[in-house]
């Protein structure tokens with residue numbers, strides 16, 4: 001009889017610093033093999049994490065059958081971070097960011113929102129909980145936003161900026177903040193349907209550009225296929241490149257036809273793109289990015305842009 005071969009899933013090392021025993025074994029990957037690193041019931045410490053990082057290990061693995069336990073640990077831990085009297089505000093931000101990244105990374109790199117909806121929901125909600133604690137919460141998260149320059153970091157930043165802007169515009173209801181947060185996190189998920197080669201071309205042809213400009217439509221398709229039926233969330237992703245003056249894509253909608261989430265996302269997406277390093281461009285400072293956006297303000301809802309500039313302008317934070 002053939003025995004079922006164990007399946008493994010990668011986990012982010014930082015997410016293991018529970019300060020308590022994990023209830024499942026951890027593995028290292030070597031070539032095609034998985035080697036036992038820790039049997040269960042051993043505490044994983046900050047030093048263990050550092051040692052692994054120093055040895056060039058980016059991921060540990062758990063057996064797929066233990067994934068639910070791992071998810072529960074993380075979600076439970078997020079709750080305790082927010083409530084913990086022992087952590088200061090900045091420490092809470094760092095931990096929240098690391099834990100949220102676990103699900104952001106999984107969803108953005110695989111497009112599998114369907115199996116992770118509950119976990120993504122809980123991690124976005126925990127971030128909202130944190131954001132609503134004080135106006136300094138956003139600043140602390142902002143300081144972390146330079147951590148990752150990849151698609152995952154971009155999705156997380158756009159999600160966080162969008163929730164903060166929506167909140168500033170008067171969205172105080174946690175359900176709508178969650179909606180804009182999810183829309184921001186997944187806005188570019190449709191790029192998964194476009195080949196990597198095409199996306200990284202330095203001189204794309206007219207046809208290539210046309211295909212790339214369909215990614216918001218693909219994002220809508222993935223969200224719909226994942227069971228998202230909230231029109232605001234879907235329209236936010238679909239319209240994150242639609243400009244107020246009608247020069248955006250994929251449809252060239254004008255401002256009055258663009259949803260509120262879409263109007264928020266074009267601003268937060270553009271800002272994060274300008275302030276991140278790209279292979280072909282040096283990143284701009286927050287102030288330079290904002291003044292560039294103000295020079296092309298016909299692309300955006302002017303009132304939203306003004307609020308965003310207030311939210312992001314550094315002078316508000318140095319006090």
Ligand SMILES: [Fe+2]
Pocket residue numbers: 187188215240241
């Ligand atoms: Fe995009």
